Each structure stands twice: as structure tokens, then as C-alpha cells.
Amino acid sequence: MTKIIHEKESLDRGLSNRHIQLIALGGAIGVGLFYGSSATIQLAGPAIIVSYLIGGIIIFAIMRALGEMAVAEPVSGSFSSYANRYIGSFAGYLTGWTYWFMWVVVGMAEITVVGVYVNYWFPSVPQWLSALVVLLLITGVNLVNVKAFGEFEFWFALIKVVAIIGMIVAGIRIILFGIGNGGTPMGLGNLFEHGGFMPNGVKGILFSLVMVMFSFGGVELIGITAGEASNPKKVIPPAINNVIWRILIFYVGALGIMMTLYPWNEVGTKGSPFVLIFDKIGIAGAADIINFVVLTAALSAFNSGLFSTGRMLYNLALQDNGPKYFGKLNKSKIPSRGILFSSSMLMIAVVLNYIVPEKVFLYISAVATVAVVTSWTIILVTQIMFRKAKSKEEIAQLEFKMPLFPYLSYISLAFLVMVIVLMAFIDGMSVALIVAPIWFGILYIGFKVKKKKEAETINVKPVA
Template sequence: MSTQGHDMQRGLKNRHIQMIALGGAIGTGLFYGSAETIKLAGPAITLSYLIGGLVIFFIMRMLGEMSVDEPVSGSFSHFAYKYWGEFPGFVSGWNYWFNYIVVSMAELTAVGIYINYWFPNVPHWVSALVFLVVITLANLMNVKMYGEFEFWFAIIKVVAILGMIIFGLFLIFSGINGQATGLSNLWTHGGYLPNGLGGLVLSLVPVMFSFGGIELIGITAGEAANPKKTIPQAINQVMWRILIFYVGALTVLMIIYPWNQVGLDGSPFVQIFSKMGITAAATLLNVVVLTAALSVYNSGIYSNGRMLYSLAQQGNAPKFLEKLNKNGIPVAGVLASSGMTLIAVILNYLIPGKVFMYLFAVAIIAGIINWTMIIITNLKFRKAKAAQGEADKLDFKTPLHPYTNYLCFAFLIMIVVLMTTIESMRMAVYILPVWLLILWIGFKAKKSAR
């Protein structure tokens, strides 16, 4: 209950939920982070995304099972608090907030990289600051405004990727100058697995960054007009979206251009068409990747405001964050989250050019904590439902429960172990226990203050 007498509004329609789900699956991880994956896996990047996508699909089904049964704002933090305990609820909520703060910082950093394609002399921090202000203002209006922003952002991404796939297929079979590209780039530069199985397995680490934030589908349940219908639809479509937008687009890129000539100094999508001399396509794609970054930042501000609101309702955050304005917007939560992402602006000012990979690694670790919490909470949720005799009445069951829970959990442990072998990501693994200790201290401080 809001301290201002207002409630959250169910202003997100089916088309909004569908596009929010899609927006969560298509962002900087695909458009920029895929450069790192290509370096590790080569043409087998498509297989990397299939494996990672399958794991994420199962985790989303676990979240969906709970969200459809209890469509509340705050999503898995609420479920962890209710079915696991106070500390897991505290950890789940604050870690999700922290995760999306880091992801939002990475997206703001990527915005500066994309703007430099047209204006190379504009500092990254300037671009980041401008877009931070614009997106924050949009999120302070009403939830429908957020939904409309995200709807059109996602439409641009979808149309552009489909257009790129179609144009890429044209190049493969006809060629710009009448000479077809053919399929040989998939195996003539070291083979389909140029770095062997080791490269494929290592590539799963940056792949998982691409899926960070997809759990936003569950966060929208509290403001969805018909959650029992729209949430299952959105989650079930995640798999084919990954097939089309990730696997389809990257397969086309790997065919039309040698994988070993893709650099790390920009989006592979823009680089490839630019190096092929198709500047119009490169410029258009740069608009798209910029839109994608803004889309994820938009979702970050939205979800973080709601998570702080949920934490305040639980008593796990200051009460002022529970306040809603007349439009049902958690203004304090939105402004607090937006204010934290200002750190990205400062970092881009202090260490330009190095920020993205640091944030990239920390975001993966925070995402792994989120997904692990969902997996374990779902096991406890199902156990509670079984004890109440309601397990068979669930409308949206996780396939092959509980075996998929255990499989996904083992996969996430493997990702953390792999991160210790990658120099640029090792520090993030060391941050993990420190972050959990900070959360434990915060929880104990909250308990003692009662």
C-alpha cells in the first residue's frame, strides 16, 4: 500500500508486455558484446547462443510459474521473501537492483561508443549524461509512457534485425557486385570451431551477459492488464526470439564476413557493413544499436524503481521509496536508481575507453546471483505448493521440474568458474563474496534497527 494513497496502475497492455520481453532479450549484449563472443567462438557463436538461450528459457519458465500464480510487482524478490526467508528476499531484491544499475551503466557507456561513430570528438560522458536525463524524465510520467517508449524501441530493433537478415541473405546468394558471398566463411578461417571446444565453452561467459535483464518479464506482472495470459505468452516466445534475432542474425554475419576480421572497437553489426563499403547500412545499424542501448537503459530505470518500491514494502528499504505519485509511479525509486547510474558518467569521464568491460563482468556476476535465486526460490515455491496440495493446480509449470532447476544451477556454477580463467573478468568473481557480505551487513543493520 502506498503511503500517498495511490496504487500501481495496470497500464501495460499485451503489446507492451510482448515488446518489453523482446527488449530485454535484444540489447548491447548482442549488438556490442557479441564481438567478444565472436573472438572466442568464431562461427560457433551461433551454438553458444543456442546453449545459453536454452538455459535462460528454463529459468524464465521458473520465474513465470511463480509470476502467473502470484502476479505482483517486485517479482522474484517477493517470492524469495515469501517462500525462502527474509535474508534471501533482501538479497534477491537488492542484488537485482544492483544488477540493473550495473547493466544500465554499461548501456550508457555503450551509448557513448555509438555516438562516436558519427561524432568521434564527443566525450562518452557527455552522451551518457544527455540520455540519462531524457530517459529518466520519460519514466517519471506514467507507466503507459514507459510501455510506449519500450514498444517503439523494440519495434525499431525487430524491424532492423529482420531487415539485416534479409539483406544479408541477399548478399550471400547474389553479392553486391554480382558475386555471391557463399557459405565458405563458416569454415575457411580455422573451421567452425577455430578455438576448439575450449573457445566455445569460454564464449558462454559473454553470451550470458546478453540475457541479463530478460527476467524483467516477471517484474511487469504487477502492472500487466492480464498477467495470467500475457506473461506465459511472453516467456514462451523467448526461445524463438533467440533463434531468430540472435542465432539468425549472427549466422548471417558470420557468413558474409570473416569472423577473424571483426574487431572489438564497436558493434560487429556496424563494423562488418562499414568494412564491406555499405556505409548506408552501417549508419542505419548504428542508429539501431543506439536505440537498443537506450531501450535497455529505459527498462533498467523502470524495473529498478519498482524493485525499490517492493523492497520498501517489505521493510527492506527506506519507507520514502514506497511513495507513489498520482500516476502510480514510484518517483523516489526511479530518481534514486537514475542517480546511481550517474556513476557511469563519472567513470566515463575518469577512465574513458575502459569502463564497458569492467561493468560487463560485474553485470554477469550480479545476473548469476539473480538467476540462482530464481532457481532455488522456484524449488521452495513448488515445495510449498505441494505441501498445500496445490502443485497440480499451477497454470504455468516449469518443464521437467526439478531436473531443469539442477541443470541450470550447475551451468551457472560453471560460468563463475570460467570467469576466474579470464583476466578481464576475474576481479568480478572476487567482488561476489564482498558484495554478499555487504548485503549481509545491511540486512543485520536493518534487523537491529527494528
């Protein structure tokens, strides 16, 4: 049996079951659904439903792999900590810093979206100014205590959930009963007309999978919250098991309703499909309501991202894979130094919104997709190594086992490799395949320099 070293954490376990469930729910509903769904629909047509089903199954497998480890060993560093223990120190170093990088990049995307939607109400306000205000606001929330983060995330996630359920219910009424359509039921014709259910064939489904996987980025946040959950063994398993139902309802359900009501090739060309649906059933101010919902979705995702970066830097410090500076907590047991450092890095997004506001979202989402796929890949590999490090007796005692192990793990790994390959053939996405090797090269050099300094420190003999 392998001897495992655990990092000693001092974080406050202030997240209740209510917080964890809504954080998990909110993590499965990102801005990708509201802001990026039109692009994916244009790639696959109504068959985007199949894309989200396939992607959802893979995400569920990744989450079960993470859940097995998070329930057995709940820490805030989550998969970075596990990679450090079960693969090696470079794996922990690579995972932690890449995940930190991912959330900084995603945070840039989210505050970019905030600027776009604030412009809807206040066209004279520049995007960079909105981004700056949001950055300062969310940084303040995260510095108070973990309960403040939990409450903020609870209510903002709830707004997203209520809005999408409302849209689905309203859509079903139009489809089945014709309410809002002069009493004439819409039926399912739009799903099979206008070129058929798969207008762009299998190729369309394959290429849509890249943006589909980007939209799922954030579900792994459940593993990060394990270190601050009041009772991780009780709250983490149901939060993870419900991921598949959330994907079916909020992605497959919402997009299915959307494309039943409108021809797939018109979605996004006449304004937000969410706005059009609420407008159709006679809800006053539908555009303002949806704009507010998407704004809160972006704020929610940004809040989660900043939370994650602080915890990841904190755990990297405990692993000796990051500066000791980040291993200190404030009086509220918050890793404030990591949060403030990440926040300062996010100022880059404010600058980008000033220089190239029209291209920020595409470039950032491309880089974020590579980073999140890297994190998911390491989760799967780590879970395989986690099993190998355990005796038969220890495996038998695991409380939340990965189903169909190891087959599902290897299938999921092959799928993630396919997503990366597909990115090379998508305009705007291939930039990430240039950025990623540079980033990994920087990390490798940084790790080697760190190890060399550690070796020199050990070999220094005290002066007599």
C-alpha cells in the same frame, strides 16, 4: 501448507499486451549483440552459434521457472518478492538489492555505450556529457507514467527488431543469390574454413558462455512487468514461451549470417559487421543507420533498467527489506522515489566516463554478469521452494508449469555455477569475483543491522 504473506501493491496496471510483447522481445536483444558480439566470436569462432544455443536453453528454463511463479502471483517485485516468501527474508533482501545493483551497473554500461556511439557523429562531444543527457532524459520518461515507459520501450524495441530482421534477410539474399556480391552466391564456406567450425575447440565455447550470458541479461524483465500488466495470466505465458524463438532468430540467426558472410577472424576488425552487410547490398548511409539502431538499443536497455530499479526498491520497501521512503507512489502511481534514487546512483557512470572512458564497459559488464547470474540462481532456487510450499492440489492447478521439473532446474543451476567459475580465468572478468563477495558482505551486515533495530523496536517498553 505454508502460509504466505503477500505484499499489497498499488501500481497502475497500464501495460497492454502490445507493450509486454515488445518489452519481452527487446529484453532478449541487448547491446551485447551489437557491441559485444565481436569479442565472443573471437573466443569461439563460428561455434559461437552453439554457445548461444546452449545459453538460450538455460535462459528459457530460467524464464519458465520465473513464469510459473509470475502467473500464479503477479507482483512487480517479482523474484525478490517470491524469494522473501518462499526462502526467507534475507533471500528477498539479497535478491532485491542485488538485482537493483545489477540494473544500476548495467545502466552504467548502457550510457557508456551511448557516449561511444554519439561520438561517431559528434567526436568533439565528451562521453560523460552524452551520458549525463541520456540519464536526465530517461529519468524524465520514467517519472511520467507506466504507459510512457511502455510506449518508449515499444518503439525502441521495434527499431532493434526491424534492423536485425533486415540484416538477416539481406544476408540470406547475399548467401543464396549473390545479391550485392556480383551475382555470385556466397555459400557456407566461411563457417568451416579459417580453422574450422570450432577453431578454439570446446575451450573456446566454454569461455564464450560468460559474455553470452551477459548478453541475455534483461530477459527476466518480463517477471518485473507482471505487477503492471493489464492481464498477466494472459500475456506473460506467450511472452516467456517466445523467448526461445527470439534467441534462435535474433542471436543464432544474426550471428550465423554474419559469420557466413565474413571470416570469423575478421569480424569486428573492419568496422561493425552490421554496417558491412547493409553496405554490401547498397544501402546508402548504412553506418549511420546501424549507429542509430545501436544507440536506440542502448537507450531501450537503459530505460528498462531504470524501470526495474524503481519497482524493485518499491517492493523491497513493502517487504520491510528497504526504507519505507521507497514505498510511496506519485500521483501517476509511479515509484518515483526509487527511480530518482537509482538515477542519482547512475551519476557514478558519468564520473567513470570522465575518468576511464576506455575501460568502463569491460569492468561494468563483468560485475553485471555476476549480479545477473545471482538473480537467475535465486529464481531457480525460489521456484524449487515455491513447489515445496504447495500442496499436490495447488501444484495441479498451476496454469504455467515449469517443464521437466526438477531436473531442468538443477541442470540450470549447475550451468550458472560453471559460468561463475569460468569468469575467474578471463582477463578483466575476474574483478567481478572480488566485487561480488564485498557486495554480499555489505548486504549481510546491512540485513543484520536492520534485524537488530527491528528487535530493539519491538522490545522497547512504553514509558508509564
